[in-house]
Amino acid sequence: MSNAWSWYVIFLVVLNIGGCAWLLMWTARRRPGDPKPEDTSHIWDGDITEYNKPLPKWWINLFYLTILFSIGYLVWYPGFGNFAGTSGWTSAGEHDLEKARRDAQLEETFGVYADRPFAQLAGDPAAMELGRSIFANTCAACHGSSAQGAPGYPNLTDDTWNWGGEPAQILATVLDGREGVMPPLGTVMQGIGGDVSITQAAAYVRALRTDDIEATLRNDYMAARGKKYFDSLCVACHGPEGKGNQDLGAPDLTVRNTLYPNTLDSIRKTIVDGRHGSMPAHRDLLGETRARLVAAYVWSLSNSGGTEAPPGMP
The missing domain is CATH 1.10.760.10 (Cytochrome c-like domain)
Structure with missing residues (x-):
C-alpha cells in the first residue's frame, strides 16, 4: 500500500471512530430547556405515549467499551494504514500456518x-x-x-x-x-501448393486412420496426392508411417481415438492454425x-x- 493510500485509510479510521464517540456524547447529554422525558406530548389512541428518555448508563458505557476495543484491535492487528500491528499477524502468515496444519x-x-x-x-x-x-x-x-x-x-x-x-x-x-504444440502450417502449405494442398494433406491424414491405407490411397485421389506433403512436412514429428513420437507428444495419426474430431474440416484447421495443448x-x-x-x-x-x-x- 502506498503512503497516500495509507494516510487515506488512517483518515477514514480516525474519522469513523472519532465520529462515533462524538455522536454518542452529543446525543447522551441533556441540555437546559430540554423537555422532561414524559413531556413530548406525543400520544396515540389515548394511552400510547412516546417518551424521550436517555439510554441507560450501562448501555452508554457498553458503546464506549466497544470504541476502546476497536482502538485496541487496531493496535494489535493491522488495519491502521501501513501500521502492521504489534502482534505481527498477517493473513499470509495465517494461511501458511493453516496450510502447514492441513x-x-x-x-x-x-x-x-x-x-x-x-x-x-x-x-x-x-x-x-x-x-x-x-x-x-x-x-x-x-x-x-x-x-x-x-x-x-x-x-x-x-x-x-x-x-x-x-x-x-x-x-x-x-x-x-506437458506442453504439446502443433505448429501452424497454413502459410507454408499455401506457398507450396495453395489451399488444395491443405485439403490433400488432410485427406491423407484421414486415410492413415483407415483399415487398409494402400487400398484407400488407390481409390482416393486427394489422399494419394496429400502423401507428398505429409512426407515433406509432418514425418519429422509423426514419423514416416504417422505413428507419432511419444517423446515429443506427437500423436499417433493411425488410431481412431483422436484428440480432435476425425473430420476433414477439423484436420484442415489443425494443419492451418496448429494446436496447443497444455497439461x-x-x-x-x-x-x-x-x-x-x-x-x-x-x-x-x-x-x-x-x-x-x-x-x-x-
Missing part, C-alpha cells in the same frame, strides 16, 4: 501410500478411492468425471497415449505437466504421494485386468 493431516492420511508401486496401489481399493477422489477434484474439469476426455482433452480410459502410458510416464505427466504441472499442488495415487488411478483405468507391474514400473 499438510500434516494430509501427510498422515497419504503417507502410508508413499513410494508404493502402481500395481499395489491399483489393487488397493482404499488407495483407488483416494485416487478417484483426487482425480474428481483436480482432473475431472478437463478430462471429465468418467475420464473419457473431450475435444482437445485426452481420453484416459483407452490405450492411446500421446506422451506414453507407462507408469513412469503418467507420473511424470501429473507431476511436471499443467501438479507437483506443487499435490505433492509426490497424492500425484502417485492419482497417476495410479489413471493407469488403472486402462490396465484394470493386470495385477503384475510391467518392467520398470515405479
Whole structure:
C-alpha cells in the first residue's frame, strides 16, 4: 500500500471512530430547556405515549467499551494504514500456518501410500478411492468425471497415449505437466501448393486412420496426392508411417481415438492454425504421494485386468 493510500485509510479510521464517540456524547447529554422525558406530548389512541428518555448508563458505557476495543484491535492487528500491528499477524502468515496444519493431516492420511508401486496401489481399493477422489477434484474439469476426455482433452480410459502410458510416464505427466504444440502450417502449405494442398494433406491424414491405407490411397485421389506433403512436412514429428513420437507428444495419426474430431474440416484447421495443448504441472499442488495415487488411478483405468507391474514400473 502506498503512503497516500495509507494516510487515506488512517483518515477514514480516525474519522469513523472519532465520529462515533462524538455522536454518542452529543446525543447522551441533556441540555437546559430540554423537555422532561414524559413531556413530548406525543400520544396515540389515548394511552400510547412516546417518551424521550436517555439510554441507560450501562448501555452508554457498553458503546464506549466497544470504541476502546476497536482502538485496541487496531493496535494489535493491522488495519491502521501501513501500521502492521504489534502482534505481527498477517493473513499470509495465517494461511501458511493453516496450510502447514492441513499438510500434516494430509501427510498422515497419504503417507502410508508413499513410494508404493502402481500395481499395489491399483489393487488397493482404499488407495483407488483416494485416487478417484483426487482425480474428481483436480482432473475431472478437463478430462471429465468418467475420464473419457473431450475435444482437445485426452481420453484416459483407452490405450492411446500421446506422451506414453507407462507408469513412469503418467507420473511424470501429473507431476511436471506437458506442453504439446502443433505448429501452424497454413502459410507454408499455401506457398507450396495453395489451399488444395491443405485439403490433400488432410485427406491423407484421414486415410492413415483407415483399415487398409494402400487400398484407400488407390481409390482416393486427394489422399494419394496429400502423401507428398505429409512426407515433406509432418514425418519429422509423426514419423514416416504417422505413428507419432511419444517423446515429443506427437500423436499417433493411425488410431481412431483422436484428440480432435476425425473430420476433414477439423484436420484442415489443425494443419492451418496448429494446436496447443497444455497439461499443467501438479507437483506443487499435490505433492509426490497424492500425484502417485492419482497417476495410479489413471493407469488403472486402462490396465484394470493386470495385477503384475510391467518392467520398470515405479
